[in-house]
């Protein structure tokens with residue numbers, strides 16, 4: 459059995475999104491049904507629908523930055539009750555048995571974690587994301603959203619927040635560390651806020667001067683425009699850690715040269731095009747080039763609690779169900795300040 463609910467649907471890689479429907483399974487013993495209130499728009503939603511990462515199972519509903527209220531719980535659910543303020547991020551399941559899952563790194567599940575959309579679910583159906591009025595998720599993949607975080611701002615933490623928090627923690631951003639963030643978008647602006655709260659000295663590397671004032675208000679200590687080639691001379695050998703959040707291929711080699719001895723550049727941006735690295739650039743200062751994929755479930759809860767404790771929330775622009783195509787166009791133009799959140803009430807009609 460399943461229920462048909464309102465949702466924003468992508469019919470193909472090229473046609474506009476439209477308001478249609480999606481099916482949700484009935485609540486099983488360990489499931490939680492969430493009435494979705496706010497859904498963030500991540501650049502990954504757009505990459506996916508546009509086919510940047512390969513063919514997709516259309517029609518598809520995307521969205522993996524979800525917050526809402528628990529509406530129903532299964533008979534074996536112990537951690538959640540009707541009325542709880544909860545969130546769901548990029549994962550809705552994993553094997554639970556491999557070494558990665560055992561270590562709380564479900565995002566690296568050796569048997570393949572189940573993505574919130576466009577993934578094959580345990581029952582063989584294709585998962586459908588959060589641009590919809592409700593979602594049914596096994597309780598182990600549901601997060602608690604602290605009261606201290608304004609609800610309309612909370613959704614982007616479930617992807618943009620954890621995707622930047624995880625590498626900042628893993629590579630020990632903190633006092634005495636110089637951290638640079640490339641690209642001031644949804645992920646980038648959260649990287650700035652979180653790295654600043656961790657006590658690091660933060661530099662923003664954006665293409666132009668346009669976002670300077672915003673970056674400094676978000677907590678950056680320094681700001682440089684990468685369209686000015688002088689930036690690459692001034693900042694040579696400067697940073698301990700660089701988080702690259704750009705959605706397109708960049709001149710990676712030029713940015714790697716900004717790392718100090720033993721520094722690491724972590725790619726969280728996921729362009730489909732390859733990026734070139736000269737071996738000599740890495741060898742010359744024992745530099746590392748790394749990647750990082752979202753974060754585990756326990757770590758996501760830790761991030762939400764960290765943000766509540768430090769008074770951190772994303773900067774959001776609220777949009778409505780009938781404006782999502784326009785919002786996507788503005789994300790593609792890097793014109794969002796700094797994350798769109800869909801008011802799901804506008805889907806309920």
Ligand code: NAP
Nearest residue numbers: 501502641642643644645664665704705706727728751752
């Ligand atoms: P976004 O809001 O569109 O931000 C991307 C930023 O990159 C833009 O604000 C812009 O910053 C810069 N940029 C865009 N096009 C550029 C170009 N052609 N050259 C140089 N800079 C450019 O996107 P997002 O939602 O933050 O996502 C960023 C990337 O991370 C996407 O590829 C997404 O799929 C990926 N992602 C990865 C993970 C993961 O787990 N690793 C999770 C979520 C998202 P400036 O205007 O400041 O230059």
Ligand code: ZN
Nearest residue numbers: 500502617618
């Ligand atoms: Zn995302």
